[in-house]
Amino acid sequence: GNSVTQMEGPVTLSEEAFLTINCTYTATGYPSLFWYVQYPGEGLQLLLKATKADDKGSNKGFEATYRKETTSFHLEKGSVQVSDSAVYFCALTNTGFQKLVFGTGTRLLVSP
């Protein structure tokens, strides 16, 4: 079946540090991959997505590249801000019914 594995959190960084949150997946066929972000007390919102191999999704300084050979979709940002503190979810959906399969989420804490 389809599954997503994310690195355990929390990830604690100082402002302006480099961020990587690892995400690997298991899926048949050609899934689409997503990163969603959840700020405290809120629902999830899309951060970026990639729909085919070698695509790079980017938004608000965050990037992730769809790597089929390593089944990965790691999230990166060159310089984090305090306002980036949130929980980040990696997710996939496969062909057919769009059932989003989520990872367990990684909490990011950025200190000034």
Added chain:
Amino acid sequence: DGGITQSPKYLFRKEGQNVTLSCEQNLNHDAMYWYRQDPGQGLRLIYYSQIVNDFQKGDIAEGYSVSREKKESFPLTVTSAQKNPTAFYLCASSIAAYGANVLTFGAGSRLTVL
């Protein structure tokens, strides 16, 4: 602005009571979903609806019920049969239930059983 409205934001329930969580969208989306979020477990799909008057069970439907009488509305009832209902509930919608469509989420409802 278009979006999804969930209510109430916080809800307390005594054991043995049914409660209904509201979800309304004005995005003209066909598909709607209910997810449950527990600490350290990500999100799990409870029910989904592809179109009005149709809905399907997700991975953890036991103890829950839904209806889809209007395109804009997809209420979730947490029944007394749900053994561990304390959780954060998220409603979402998308243009369609097939394809790599982006889900739009509501702000969530936190249910606590006393």
